[in-house]
Amino acid sequence: MKKTELVHLHMLLAQFKKYCEAKGFDCDFKKYKELSISPLQVHLSLEEHERAIFVLTLALLAATKPLPEADMEEACSCMLANFYVPSLPVLTV
Numbered sequence: 001m002k003k004t005e006l007v008h009l010h011m012l013l014a015q016f017k018k019y020c021e022a023k024g025f026d027c028d029f030k031k032y033k034e035l036s037i038s039p040l041q042v043h044l045s046l047e048e049h050e051r052a053i054f055v056l057t058l059a060l061l062a063a064t065k066p067l068p069e070a071d072m073e074e075a076c077s078c079m080l081a082n083f084y085v086p087s088l089p090v091l092t093v
Helices: 003-022 030-035 046-064 069-081
Strands: none
Touching: 003 046, 030 046
16 A cells, blocks of 8 residues: 555544544554554655554444444444545546
């Protein structure tokens, strides 16, 4: 994966982290915060962003695992509504 793609993924996960915190989910992001790696720090290495994504993903999984299915659907639909997918040009042959 390219660095720009990893930074984008890091940003999406950080938005989901904010959502979980705002909804009052039982979240433990202590290990992620200890890394002090923000998705806005694009000057950091690819490996540093990979590490942050890994730690953040584990924390998010732990926070969302006990959620009832209805709450999980709400969280997912909220994230998908904020997910930007650029339209691809149509190739003609």
